[in-house]
Amino acid sequence: MTESRDALLLVDMQNAFFNEDGLAEQQEELVEAANRLSDAARQAEVPIFVVTTVHSRDESTWTLGMLAAGEGFLFNGDEGTEVVPGLDTSNTTRIEKTRDSAWFATDLHLRLSNLGVDRIVLAGVSTHGCVGQTARDAYAYNIRTTIVTDAVGDSRDDYHREQLSHLEDDGQAAMATVDEIIEKWTGA
DSSP states (O other), rough: OOOOOEEEEEEEEBBGGGSTTGHHHOOOOOHHHHHHHHHHHHHOOEEEEEEOOOOOOTTTOOOOHHHHHHOOOOBTTOGGBBOOTTTOOOEEEEEEESSSSSSSSSSSHHHHHHOOOOOOEEEEOIIIIIIHHHHHHHHTTOOOOEEEEEEEOOOOOHHHHHEEEEEEHHTTTTOOHHHHHHHHHHOO
């Protein structure tokens, strides 16, 4: 068996998500955690992907909920779509998605396959939505997932805890802390 190769995915670290009560209070802590992970990833030559949600104004990418409400959001060029202040995106690759999963209708699988990645490390928001769905879909692609428990957040703590518990209990994701990931990548 060949040696395992990781990639770091920073999911939906965008202004609009942190405007939500519950997440706004976590922004500084999550940005700091994401930056610590990114610094260690760069040092260890682990590829970093900044995964963002971006929609078209013409409704062609809208979700059923957006269509039902008659209102879209996260449009290209809007301030809410931009990554949060302080997030270091240097030497990263951007993946734009229109659904919860970073895998749905993107070239993420191709990129990871080309890089020989067989495990993703997830940080970002929201645990019960985009982070959880990305982890579940990684499992479907036979890509191992580790969720960095102190680098993911949700507007509702009960959703956050339940999602992490379900993913771990179902064997679809392992859990680790920022310090544990950094130690694995850098030995520090």
